[in-house]
Amino acid sequence: MSQSLDLPKLGTGPSAMLRPPEMLRDLQQQAPICKVRTPAGDEAWLVTRHEEVKELLKDERINRSHPDPPSAPRYVDTPFFNLLITDSDPDEATRLHKEMRQLLTPSFSARRLARLRHKVEALAEEMVRALVDKGPPADLHGEFSQPFALQVLYELIGVPTEDRLMILQLMGRMAVLDDPASAEKGAEELFTYISELVGRKRGHPGEDVISRLCEAGVEDQRIGTLAAGVLFAGLDSVVSHIDVGVLVLANNPDKRDLAMRDAGAMAVAVEEVLRAAKAGSSMLPRWAAGDVDIADVTIKAGDLVLLDFTLSNFDTRAFDEPDTFDVTRAPNPHLTFGHGMWHCIGAPLARVELQTAFSTLFRHLPDLQVVVAPEDLKLESGQLSGGLLELPITW
16 A cells, blocks of 8 residues: 555544544545554555445455454454454355354344343433432443443343453453553453353353353353453443433433434434444444455455444435434434444344433433533543543533
């Protein structure tokens, strides 16, 4: 590749609350696919527009394989990111991905989701009532958004109550960007713990992901990888969307009131939160298993491809007035959950979490206010998630 533009490091620069950074918007106007240099120092193709992101999500040559995984170009260099490269054989990588979806899909079935919805609603009620009893002010991020999303995941996966704080700490260490040794040790401890938990579940199964994988005869190491993937994939995005969704709805009472009219209105509003309200950027890193010609460029085999969902969700070619936060927007073809074989199987649960979080918070706290201006909120600079450090509120 020729000279490339450096992408900003995670968690640095202005908080992209309702629009991506101007630098990336300018890139989007210039071309649908651009050469960039990642925070890890490697070169990549950044895909900026909705049509091209969607097209590449359907192309099986863009997957999680690389001919030489140890030398594959990286977006960031952390233990969790390294798990994204599954094999040197593209056909095997595709097979493993489809197998993973087949194994995990039953955990997100309509019947399972109906049971989880009641637990999600009860958990939200309990946590918001605790906020009310404690009284203002509060940090919504630390006292609701993160623990709420975590407890839902723990319930889904099957993590015992007494182990949950430890798992949070290990996940935090694993996602650290500036201490590879500590991150590696955190990853080892997390996988060791999950292996031990698998042993317990084999003897005493429950209604959870790990138990289902045990019953399906999946080997312990594979269960560890799948469970860790569910934890990471299901946490950061939901937490960030709760935080920024509350920020936007609280600062726009007319839009909050529209969303709170009924369950249907809230469901539509949540799709707009998913499209436009998130701290930081969402990029799906993949590698080319073969040469791919698209949008007048050739992506070579082995190249890193960054599918930018945040930018694609603000593409004027796909959305009218994308910079306007419209809680009645329909249709809303956002790509926050991916598309095709890369569509997030946990999307239905994430929607339930967001609908429940906003409905419960604003029902109990109709006067909820964020006490810091959006431009003064800080992003986590040392973590892979890059979400908000805190969200101070009062009521």
